[in-house]
Amino acid sequence: MAHSHHIIPIRILTVVFVVLLALTVITVITARIDLGVLNVPLALTIATSKAILVALIFMALKYDNKVNLLAVALGVIFVVVFLALTFADTEFRGSMGITEPAIVEPVPESSGYDSP
Amino acid sequence: MSDTSHNYLNAKKGLWSWLTTTDHKRIGILYAIACGAFFLLGGILATFVRTELGAPGETILGQDEYNQVFTLHGVVMVFLVIIPAIPGILGNFVLPLQVGANDVAFPRLNLASWYLFMAGALMAVCGWLFVGKVDTGWTFYTPYSSGASNAVLWLTSAVFVAGFASIFTGLNFIVTVHKMRAPGMTWNRLPLFTWAIYATAIVQVLATPVIGITMVLLFLEKLLHIGIFDPALGGDPVLFQHFFWFYSHPAVYIMILPAMGIISDLMGTFSRQHVSGYTFIALSSVAIAFLGFLVWGHHMFVSGQSALSSIIFSMLTFLIGIPTGIKVFNWVATMYKGSVWLKTPMLYALMFLFLFTIGGLTGIMVGVLAVDVHLHDTYFVVAHFHYVMMGGALIGLIGGLHYWWPKMTGRMYNEKAGVIAAILVFIGFNLTFFTQFFLGSKGMPRRYHDYSEFLETFPEFAALNMTSTIGSYILGVGLVMILIYALYSLVRGPRATANPWGACTLEWTHTETVPDEHNFHDTPLVTRGPYDYHLADDVFGPKKES
Numbered sequence: 001m002a003h004s005h006h007i008i009p010i011r012i013l014t015v016v017f018v019v020l021l022a023l024t025v026i027t028v029i030t031a032r033i034d035l036g037v038l039n040v041p042l043a044l045t046i047a048t049s050k051a052i053l054v055a056l057i058f059m060a061l062k063y064d065n066k067v068n069l070l071a072v073a074l075g076v077i078f079v080v081v082f083l084a085l086t087f088a089d090t091e092f093r094g095s096m097g098i099t100e101p102a103i104v105e106p107v108p109e110s111s112g113y114d115s116p
Numbered sequence: 117m118s119d120t121s122h123n124y125l126n127a128k129k130g131l132w133s134w135l136t137t138t139d140h141k142r143i144g145i146l147y148a149i150a151c152g153a154f155f156l157l158g159g160i161l162a163t164f165v166r167t168e169l170g171a172p173g174e175t176i177l178g179q180d181e182y183n184q185v186f187t188l189h190g191v192v193m194v195f196l197v198i199i200p201a202i203p204g205i206l207g208n209f210v211l212p213l214q215v216g217a218n219d220v221a222f223p224r225l226n227l228a229s230w231y232l233f234m235a236g237a238l239m240a241v242c243g244w245l246f247v248g249k250v251d252t253g254w255t256f257y258t259p260y261s262s263g264a265s266n267a268v269l270w271l272t273s274a275v276f277v278a279g280f281a282s283i284f285t286g287l288n289f290i291v292t293v294h295k296m297r298a299p300g301m302t303w304n305r306l307p308l309f310t311w312a313i314y315a316t317a318i319v320q321v322l323a324t325p326v327i328g329i330t331m332v333l334l335f336l337e338k339l340l341h342i343g344i345f346d347p348a349l350g351g352d353p354v355l356f357q358h359f360f361w362f363y364s365h366p367a368v369y370i371m372i373l374p375a376m377g378i379i380s381d382l383m384g385t386f387s388r389q390h391v392s393g394y395t396f397i398a399l400s401s402v403a404i405a406f407l408g409f410l411v412w413g414h415h416m417f418v419s420g421q422s423a424l425s426s427i428i429f430s431m432l433t434f435l436i437g438i439p440t441g442i443k444v445f446n447w448v449a450t451m452y453k454g455s456v457w458l459k460t461p462m463l464y465a466l467m468f469l470f471l472f473t474i475g476g477l478t479g480i481m482v483g484v485l486a487v488d489v490h491l492h493d494t495y496f497v498v499a500h501f502h503y504v505m506m507g508g509a510l511i512g513l514i515g516g517l518h519y520w521w522p523k524m525t526g527r528m529y530n531e532k533a534g535v536i537a538a539i540l541v542f543i544g545f546n547l548t549f550f551t552q553f554f555l556g557s558k559g560m561p562r563r564y565h566d567y568s569e570f571l572e573t574f575p576e577f578a579a580l581n582m583t584s585t586i587g588s589y590i591l592g593v594g595l596v597m598i599l600i601y602a603l604y605s606l607v608r609g610p611r612a613t614a615n616p617w618g619a620c621t622l623e624w625t626h627t628e629t630v631p632d633e634h635n636f637h638d639t640p641l642v643t644r645g646p647y648d649y650h651l652a653d654d655v656f657g658p659k660k661e662s
C-alpha cells in the first residue's frame with residue numbers, strides 16, 4: 001500500500017512550538033496570581049490547549065486518517081466519563097438522604113435476630 | 117489426526133512447530149488447550165466450595181481455606197477462562213475465516229498474546245504455590261487487599277500481565293476487521309459472530325488498561341505507602357471499587373458479547389433463516405459495548421457511595437436492558453417459521469436463550485436501588501452472575517465449540533452423547549443455581565463457609581444448599597462427559613464433511629473440511645450476505661439429515 005505521509009511545513013511546526021512555549025510562560029505567570037476558584041480551571045484550560053495542539057499538529061492527527069482521531073477521542077471521552085461519574089460520588093457523599101445516624105429501635109425477641 | 121489431505125493441522129509437525137506458530141487457527145487451538153485446563157482447575161475448586169456448603173457446619177474446608185478456594189475459583193474462572201476463552205479460541209480460529217482473510221492483521225502479536233496470557237497464568241499459579249494464598253475474593257477489594265500479604269501483589273500482577281494479552285488480542289481483531297476483509301465483504305455482510313467479537317475488541321482495548329492501572333496503584337500503595345485506597349494513609353477505599361468496576365463491568369460484556377455472537381450464528385444456521393433484525397443485532401452489540409461503560413456503580417450501592425451517584429447508576433443500568441432485549445427478541449424471531457434443527461449446538465443456543473434471559477432479568481432486579489440493598493452480597497447475586505457467566509457466556513462457548521468442532525478437527529462427535537450431556541448440563545445447572553435465588557432472597561450471605569447459625573430462623577437453608585450441591589455434581593458429570601466424547605472424537609470420530617450444518621458463512625462454504633494453512637486457495641469474492649438461506653440450497657449444499 002502506498003502510504004502518502006503528509007509532510008507538515010516547518011513554518012507551522014515552528015509557530016506551534018512558539019505558541020507552546022508562550023503557553024508555558026503563561027502557565028508560570030498565572031500560577032503566581034491567585035484567582036481564587038478560577039485557579040484550577042484556568043490551569044487546566046491552558047494545559048488542555050497545549051495537549052490538543054500537540055495531538056493535532058505534532059502527532060499529525062489533524063492530517064491523518066480520521067479513524068485515528070476517533071480512537072484518541074474515545075480514549076479521552078472515557079476518561080471524562082470515569083472522572084465525571086466518580087466525582088458524582090466523591091463530591092456528593094452525604095449530600096442526600098440520611099446524614100445523621102439513624103435511631104435504632106431494639107428488635108423484638110421473637111424475630112430471631114439479635115438486637116444490634 | 118493423520119489425514120491424507122494437506123491442512124493446518126499436519127502442515128508442520130512437532131511440539132515446537134505449535135509453540136512457534138503464527139497461524140491464527142493453531143493459536144486458537146493453543147488457547148483451547150490452556151483455557152480447557154484452567155476450566156478444569158476452576159471446576160474442581162468449585163466442587164470443593166459446593167461440597168463445603170452441601171451440609172451445615174464445617175465439612176471439608178476450614179474458614180480460611182474456604183476463602184482461599186473461592187478466591188482462586190473466581191480468579192481462574194474470570195481471568196483465565198471466561199474473559200480469554202471465546203476471543204482466544206473461537207475469535208482466533210473463526211474470525212479471519214469469516215472475513216475471508218488469510219490470518220489476523222498481526223500474527224506475531226497474536227502469538228505474543230498467548231505467551232503473555234500463559235505468563236499471567238503461570239504467575240497466578242506460582243504465586244499461589246510459593247508466595248501465599250489470597251483470600252480477598254476475585255474483586256480484590258481494599259482494605260482486604262491492602263493488608264499484609266504480598267501474595268495479593270503476585271496475583272494482581274498476574275492479572276495485569278494477562279490483561280495485556282487481552283488488549284493485544286482486541287487490537288488485532290479491530291485491525292483485522294477494518295483492513296483484511298475480502299473483496300465484497302462489506303460491513304453489512306459481516307457474520308454476527310464477527311460483529312460481536314469486533315464490539316468486544318473495542319471494550320478490551322478501552323477498558324482493560326484501567327484494571328492494569330488499578331493493579332499498579334495497589335502496588336504503589338503497598339510498596340511506597342502512597343495513600344490511594346487506604347484511609348490510614350489518606351486514601352479512599354471506595355475509590356478502589358470505582359477503579360475496579362470501571363473495568364470489571366465492561367469486562368462482563370467482554371464475556372457475554374462474544375457468546376451472543378455465537379448464538380446469533382447458531383440461530384441463523386440451525387433455523388435455516390436469515391437472522392432477524394441483522395442490523396439491530398449488530399449495532400446493539402456496539403450499543404452494549406458503550407453503555408457498559410456507564411453503569412459500574414451498580415456494584416457499589418451499599419459501599420457508601422453518594423446517593424446521587426447510586427441514583428444515576430441505577431437509571432443507567434436499566435438502559436442496558438434495551439439492546440439486550442433487542443437481541444433476545446430477534447433470536448426468538450429468527451426461529452419463527454424457520455426450519456429449526458435441534459442438533460447439539462442448537463440445544464446450547466436454546467439453553468443460552470433460557471438461562472441468559474433469567475440472568476439478564478435478575479440483573480435488572482439487582483439494578484433497582486432499593487431491592488439491591490437487600491440482595492447485595494447474598495446468594496441472589498451469586499445466582500444472577502452464574503446465570504449470565506455460566507448460563508450465558510460458557511454455554512455459548514460450548515455451543516460454539518460443538519458447531520465449529522468439525523472445522524477445527526475434521527471429525528464429528530457422537531450426537532447422542534452430545535444431547536445427553538446437554539440435558540445433564542441443563543438440569544444440573546438449574547438445580548445448582550436456581551436454588552440460590554431462593555437462598556439469596558431469604559438473606560443467605562455469599563462468601564460464608566458455614567450457615568448453621570441461620571438454620572434456626574431458616575431451616576430450609578439446609579435442603580436448598582444440599583439441592584444446589586447435588587445439582588453441581590450433575591453439572592460436573594455433564595461437563596466431564598463432554599470432555600470425554602470430545603477426546604474420543606479426536607481419535608475415533610467419523611470424518612466430517614466440509615459443511616456438515618449447511619451453513620452459509622465463508623468458513624464453511626469456502627474452505628476445505630479442515631482448512632489449509634493459508635485458509636483459502638483463492639481470495640474469496642463475497643457476493644451475498646452471511647445468512648442468505650433464501651438463495652437456492654445448491655449454493656450452500658442441502659441440509660444434511662443424520
Ligand code: HEM
Binds near residue numbers: 255433437508
Ligand atoms: C441485563 C444485564 C445486566 C444487569 C442489569 C446486571 C446488573 C447487575 C448488578 C446491579 C449487580 C450488582 C449486584 C450486587 O452486587 O448487589 C450485578 C452483579 C454481577 N453481574 Fe450483572 N448484570 C447484567 C448482566 C451481567 C452479565 C452479562 C454478566 C457476565 C457475563 C454479569 C456479571 C455479574 C457479576 C460477575 C456480578 C457480581 C460481581 C461480584 O460482586 O462478585 N452481569 N449485575
Ligand SMILES: [Cu+2]
Binds near residue numbers: 365368411412415
Ligand atoms: Cu455490573
